[in-house]
Amino acid sequence: MTGTLLQGSSLRRLRLVVAIAVVVALVTLPAYGGQYTLTTFIRTFYFGFLALSVGLLLGQGGMISLTQTAFFGISGYVVGLLGAERGFPFPLPELAGLALVAVVALLFALVVMRTHGIVFLMLTLALGQICWSFARQNTSLLHGWAGIPDIQPPSIFGVDLTQNANFYWMSLALFSLGLLFLWRLVQSPFGLALNGIRESPRRMSALGYPVFWLRVAVFVIAAIYAGVGGILAAWSSGIVTPTALQLSRMIWILLIVILGGSQYFWGPVVGAVIAVWLDVIVSQLTPRYNTVIGIVFVVVILLAPNGILGVWERITAKRRALRQVPAAPPDSNQ
Amino acid sequence: MNQHILILVLNGLTQGALFFVLGSGLTLAFGLMRIVNMSHGAFYLLGGYMGLTVLRLTGNWTVALVAAGLSIALLGLLVERGLLARIRAGGDLSQTLLTIALSMIIADMALAVWGGHTQSIRSPAALSGPVTVFGFTYPGFRYVLMAISAAIAFGLWLLLYRTRFGIAVRASVDDRETVSALGVRIDIIYSLMFMLSAFLSGIAGVLGGTYLQLSPGEDTTILTYSLVVVIVGGLGSLMGVVVSSLILGQILSFSLAFAPQMSMFLVFVPMAIVLAVRPEGLFGRRL
Numbered sequence: 001m002t003g004t005l006l007q008g009s010s011l012r013r014l015r016l017v018v019a020i021a022v023v024v025a026l027v028t029l030p031a032y033g034g035q036y037t038l039t040t041f042i043r044t045f046y047f048g049f050l051a052l053s054v055g056l057l058l059g060q061g062g063m064i065s066l067t068q069t070a071f072f073g074i075s076g077y078v079v080g081l082l083g084a085e086r087g088f089p090f091p092l093p094e095l096a097g098l099a100l101v102a103v104v105a106l107l108f109a110l111v112v113m114r115t116h117g118i119v120f121l122m123l124t125l126a127l128g129q130i131c132w133s134f135a136r137q138n139t140s141l142l143h144g145w146a147g148i149p150d151i152q153p154p155s156i157f158g159v160d161l162t163q164n165a166n167f168y169w170m171s172l173a174l175f176s177l178g179l180l181f182l183w184r185l186v187q188s189p190f191g192l193a194l195n196g197i198r199e200s201p202r203r204m205s206a207l208g209y210p211v212f213w214l215r216v217a218v219f220v221i222a223a224i225y226a227g228v229g230g231i232l233a234a235w236s237s238g239i240v241t242p243t244a245l246q247l248s249r250m251i252w253i254l255l256i257v258i259l260g261g262s263q264y265f266w267g268p269v270v271g272a273v274i275a276v277w278l279d280v281i282v283s284q285l286t287p288r289y290n291t292v293i294g295i296v297f298v299v300v301i302l303l304a305p306n307g308i309l310g311v312w313e314r315i316t317a318k319r320r321a322l323r324q325v326p327a328a329p330p331d332s333n334q
Numbered sequence: 335m336n337q338h339i340l341i342l343v344l345n346g347l348t349q350g351a352l353f354f355v356l357g358s359g360l361t362l363a364f365g366l367m368r369i370v371n372m373s374h375g376a377f378y379l380l381g382g383y384m385g386l387t388v389l390r391l392t393g394n395w396t397v398a399l400v401a402a403g404l405s406i407a408l409l410g411l412l413v414e415r416g417l418l419a420r421i422r423a424g425g426d427l428s429q430t431l432l433t434i435a436l437s438m439i440i441a442d443m444a445l446a447v448w449g450g451h452t453q454s455i456r457s458p459a460a461l462s463g464p465v466t467v468f469g470f471t472y473p474g475f476r477y478v479l480m481a482i483s484a485a486i487a488f489g490l491w492l493l494l495y496r497t498r499f500g501i502a503v504r505a506s507v508d509d510r511e512t513v514s515a516l517g518v519r520i521d522i523i524y525s526l527m528f529m530l531s532a533f534l535s536g537i538a539g540v541l542g543g544t545y546l547q548l549s550p551g552e553d554t555t556i557l558t559y560s561l562v563v564v565i566v567g568g569l570g571s572l573m574g575v576v577v578s579s580l581i582l583g584q585i586l587s588f589s590l591a592f593a594p595q596m597s598m599f600l601v602f603v604p605m606a607i608v609l610a611v612r613p614e615g616l617f618g619r620r621l
Contacts (some may be wrong), residue, residue, distance in 0.1 A: 064427060111606065114613050118370050118426055119569065122561050126605060129558040133598030140595065247554045250435055256430070290442035297435035301428055302421060 026172060029260035032167035038168045040280055041133060042236050045171040047253065048272040049229025052182060053222040055257045055268035060191060061218050062198035063116075066250050067108060067124040068226045070131035071101045073245035075227035077135065080148030090154035098227050104131075105223030109216040116201070125247070132245040147241030151234050161235065171232055179269070185221070194218055232316065248290070255297045261307030270308055339381045340470065342587050348476040350583025351483035351543050351614025356556065358490060359534030365507050366527050369418065369429040373437035374535050375557030380440055381406045381539025382548040386455050395458035395544075403537040410532025414525050423453040426604035441553045452549040457539060479541050486534070490572060503527060507570065555598075562605050568618020578604075579618055 030038060050072050057063045078097035082088045112123045135142050137330050142148070153161035162166045185191050196204045197211055205211045234240045245251065252275070260271025278296075283289045360374050371377075385402035389395060413436060418429050456462075457475040464485055465474040494500035506513045514520040539548075542556070563582055565575025582601055589600040608615060 005600070036426060064431070111609055114609070118364075118368070118430055119565075119613075121427070121430060122370055122565060123609065126558060126561055126565065126602060130599055130602045133558075134596070137595050137598060218517070247558075251438060254431075254434070288442055288446060290438050293448075294435045294442065295441035297438070298417070300431060301424075301432050301435065302417070305428060 027169075032096070035164055038164050038240055039236075040276060042164075042168055042171050042232070044272050044276045045175045046229040046232035046236065046258070047276060048175055048269060049178060049232065050226050050253050051215065051256045051260075051268035051272045052178060053225035053229070054253050055260075055262060056182065056185075056218065056222045056225065058262045059264070059267065060186060060194045060198065060256055061215060063215075063219075064121045064254070065112075065124040065222070066121060066247070066254070067112075067131075067255065068222065069126040069245050069247075069250040070128045070232035071105060071223040071226035072233065073131065073135060073240065073242070074104060075101050075230035076240035076244050077142060077148065079231055079234045080151050080240045081141070083154075084148060084151045090156065092312030094231050098224055101223050101227035101230075102220055105220045106216065109219040113212055113215045113219065128245065128250060129247065132242060132247065135242040135245055142242075145242060147239055147243075149239045151240065152237050153235035154179060171236075174228070174232070178228065182225075183265065190214070190217075252293065255293060255300075259296070259300055259307055260307075263306060264309040267307055267309050274308070337470070341472070342591055343584065344472055345590075346584035346587030347580075348479055348583070349547060349586050350581075351480045351504075352538060353559060353563045353579035353583055354575055355458065355486055355534055355538040355541060356560040357523065357567065357579055358486065358572060359531035360540075360560050361564045361567065361570055361572065361575050362490070363528055363531035364564065366503060367518045367524055368426045369433070370561070371528075371531065372430060372433040372557065373440055374443050374531075374560050375553035375555070376437040376440035376444070377406050377409070377532055377535035378539040378556045378560075379548060379550075379553040380444055381536030382455065382543030383453075383539070384443055384536065385540035385543060386448070386453060386548065389455060393456075395461075398455070399537060399540045402540045403410065403533045406419075406531040406536025406539070407533035410529045411525060414528040418528070419521065419524070437553065437557070441550065444553075445550045448548075451548050452547050453543075454547045455543040457544045475544065479545055482537075482541065486537075487572075487576060493570065497525075499526075514553070521565075559601070562601060565615055566605050566608050568615025570619070571615070571617035574615055574617030 026041075029041065033041075050068060053068045053071070054065065056069075057065045075094075075097035078100055079093045082093035082096055083090075108124075108127050112120055112127065115123055136144060138144065155161060155166055156170070159166050159170070161170055193204065193209055193214055196207075196209070197214060201211050230240075231245065233244065256271035256275040257268045258271070258276060260269065261267035264270075275293075278293075279289070282292050286292065300307065308311075337469065355393065356374070360371060371486060382404040384405050385398040388401040389398040413433075417432055417436070421428050421432065461478045462473070462475045464471045467476060469521075492500075494503060501522055502513065502518050506518070506523055540558075542548075559582070562585055563575060563578050566582065567578035581604060585604065586597060586601050589597040593600060612618075
């Protein structure tokens with residue numbers, strides 16, 4: 001008994017050490033990582049926001065939404081339109097972008113939250129495609145396929161974000177804040193109510209929870225996460241095009257979340273890190289990147305529906321069980 | 335001016351005819367199996383490319399049409415038996431996710447084989463000439479497309495409402511357990527329906543590839559249109575697809591003429607209205 005307790009605390013200590021090592025490695029990355037590594041990590045952060053957005057809806061609320069890249073694109077477009085084209089100073093275009101994301105998300109939510117399951121998925125797909133087709137076809141305001149170029153990251157409190165290292169630190173800090181807020185949210189009564197709704201909307205409704213409005217609220221919050229990611233992406237890449245809203249991008253993000261493990265808090269993060277680096281490696285090896293990703297997706301759905309963290313949990317649980325039960329004589333269970 | 339409006343109406347009918355072939359397959363598979371085949375658009379694109387290749391080999395458009403339909407039906411059988419049937423216990427969402435992954439793979443492989451440029455299937459010489467009715471001239475192939483679509487609608491109605499197979503399918507929609515307890519092999523019905531759905535998307539690919547064009551990315555556009563047709567009509571309803579594809583065809587045709595920057599956008603407006611008023615679609619049942 002004491003043995004397992006000791007093991008439990010040593011496991012916790014190990015986890016703490018690993019966590020501190022990861023944090024230190026991430027914070028000091030600009031000192032030893034190349035420009036390419038920094039840029040790839042920045043990509044991980046802004047796609048990470050998008051993955052958190054999808055993960056919040058899927059993991060906490062049990063909803064597969066295919067609209068999230070639209071919010072990613074909307075905030076990017078507003079930053080481009082107001083910042084790069086009209087020259088408004090720093091916080092205005094970004095705040096306007098997030099405000100528009102919130103309004104559009106609210107409107108969409110009022111429609112989609114009347115549905116569940118597959119109908120919800122189809123509807124969110126169609127709504128996302130509306131936004132995409134608008135960005136693609138509208139040449140007078142959004143310049144169609146060409147998009148809006150020349151977007152510059154601003155200077156905040158005298159820190160010049162056009163410097164890659166500064167941009168990296170800012171993204172890291174923002175992403176950590178995003179995670180912290182999400183952690184608090186998931187633990188809060190609101191997060192617990194969401195879990196309840198995922199398991200049984202009818203029962204939660206009978207208990208007096210405003211199920212519809214709770215789902216609307218989580219949809220808006222998730223959209224803002226995607227919107228923040230969109231702003232980072234627009235700053236980092238300097239251009240926003242209809243590609244930001246594309247369905248293939250949306251599917252890729254969904255894969256990230258499922259790959260990591262949608263039920264787990266860290267699932268979208270683990271998925272984003274793996275998928276962004278896989279992206280870098282695979283696209284150097286073969287132009288058939290989408291095929292590889294698609295096959296990974298199929299394998300994960302068929303063999304590991306709970307993702308990498310699900311597999312990890314199964315392995316550690318098995319090992320723990322083996323440790324706790326001393327090797328029994330082979331005939332004891334017959 | 336009247337002539338112009340008539341052309342737009344006929345364009346809308348042509349588009350609607352294509353929408354029907356696409357939507358009917360999707361909605362039939364959904365009505366029975368409760369999965370939305372998200373690779374429907376990829377099936378369409380692959381069917382079109384198959385038709386393109388067969389046409390180059392044989393020179394016969396009808397052979398290309400049938401070959402494309404059959405090859406996609408075979409693909410549908412493999413997908414249903416090999417993948418979807420394996421995770422039926424996992425629920426309809428994981429099956430739907432699987433078809434999303436499949437669509438990525440199929441679209442990417444099509445890009446590898448047929449290239450990234452826009453291609454078009456040449457319409458059969460005998461059918462492609464302009465046809466003049468009452469002094470009004472319109473491309474003959476578009477009449478053919480409408481006729482094929484109408485024939486498919488009639489055929490599906492016969493199949494579902496006048497055959498034993500159709501009875502089994504409709505009964506399975508209502509109560510799977512009882513039907514299979516009565517000795518009907520429901521897994522075979524699933525496979526056949528999914529094949530039929532795939533067959534229709536393959537045929538649609540050749541029709542669309544002849545009337546419009548084939549290019550990478552077309553798969554997601556087509557998937558979106560198909561979903562809108564099915565959502566507006568009501569999931570699982572054949573009659574719903576007839577009505578919604580006629581309406582959406584006209585909207586697309588007129589918006590392409592008068593508001594080309596918003597044409598796709600405008601197609602979604604009826605969907606939003608229908609969903610706000612009747613979330614189950616025009617002819618759908620409450621899910």
